Amino acid sequence: MNAWTKERDGARYAAWQSAFREALQAAARGNAVFPTRNKVPAIPSPHQRGHNCKGQCGQPGHGVYDATTVAADVRCLFELAPRADGYGIACGGRMIGLDLDRKNGVDGVAELNRLATQHGFTVPRTLTVCTPSGGFHLWFAVPAGVTIPNSAGRLGPGIDVRGTGGYVVGPGSQGSSGQYVLHPALGEIEVLPAPAELIQLMLPAPIVRPARQYVPTGDKATAALDGLVNVVLGAPDGTRNDRLYWAAAKAWAHVMDGHIAACDAEAALVEAAVRRGLAEAEAQRTIASARRTTAGAP
Structure with a gap:
């Protein structure tokens, strides 16, 4: 019995099938997806550590940069990841994720509510995924042409931003401590625009540079x-x-x-x-x- 057949046995194959099915459905809705294993990319990198390739080589194994909405390509990626138990959804472009942790004395939800009060905006009831640790992933739409970078804790304790080059774990995925599921009170609802004030907070602070020290020749x-x-x-x-x-x-x-x-x-x-x-x-x-x-x- 080869390794692939062994991976197809029992609960592990059931988890793979479930993740693959959920990923296909997400791709059909227009979300670019890739396979994960316990929250992290499931396909090993084809490069040695320290590389900066983001998929330009044409091989799979680049995590979020493998993400696709094409069903046939999703199947190919999952065939290369027999141990996958979930899928990631690429952020950046028109969709970003806000990862709110609630553990180890940190409450990202309370911190987001504090920011909303301080800066005068309301947190929309957008699509929300409950994480196994008790936190939430809030999905937001952003205007075309706006590039939101990834950040961890910059907005406040327990708040990570998943922007360009980042990803959120898709609902239906399995983690080591449980499953990622849609918020039971909200379900499959629309991804709403992020408030303008929140977008400004997520953008990098402008860099102050010294005045130019030279006079151009023309x-x-x-x-x-x-x-x-x-x-x-x-x-x-x-x-x-x-x-x-x-x-x-x-x-x-x-x-x-x-x-x-x-x-x-x-x-x-x-x-x-x-x-x-x-x-x-x-x-x-x-x-x-x-x-x-x-x-x-x-």
């Missing part, structure tokens, strides 16, 4: 840097790092020619990358990599 220099910034700001999801690297390489070429100051090029590109949803440290690494590979960059 309008062309300013226009060139502004154009590279716009390339980063306009990067579609999945291309942000690549676009930033390309823009940084071009910027360092201008630095080499003496048209732009190095500190100004770096500050402008980092700020644009953070506005586009990248972490500041990640943006700095990408820009530094482009600088190293640009021959003669000072």
Whole structure:
């Protein structure tokens, strides 16, 4: 009996079947899904640790970046994950998740209510998933073009934001301590828009940069840097790092020619990358990599 057949025996196969069925239904509703095992991606990564591939290699095993709404692709992913007992739903784009923990003396629900009172908004009765630990996942719609980054505890104790590159565990999934289920009093209801005040709280704080310390040699220099910034700001999801690297390489070429100051090029590109949803440290690494590979960059 091969390993796949063994995995199909008993309760484990029943859990796999249930997760697969629920994932297919979620995909049919337009949610991009991928298989999980106890909340985490169930397909092993094809890369060694420390890689930064987000699926560009074309192989499965990239967690949320494998997520799909195509039924045939969902089946292929689950066939590669015989130990899956749940599924993740990709966040970012038009849907984000608010993960409210209620354990170890922390109450994310109370903290969210406190924020609502403090900032003058009402928490909508949106689609809500109850977690095994007693917490909740609140699903919210966000306007097109708004990029919400992931964060853990930044809004307050017990509140994690699942935005671009993040995911929530889908209802019907199994965790080590129980099942994720739709809120019994709400059921399968509409995903409502997040209040504007809450969106502002979830967005990264603007980065204050020092005033520019140089005088451009002419309008062309300013226009060139502004154009590279716009390339980063306009990067579609999945291309942000690549676009930033390309823009940084071009910027360092201008630095080499003496048209732009190095500190100004770096500050402008980092700020644009953070506005586009990248972490500041990640943006700095990408820009530094482009600088190293640009021959003669000072």
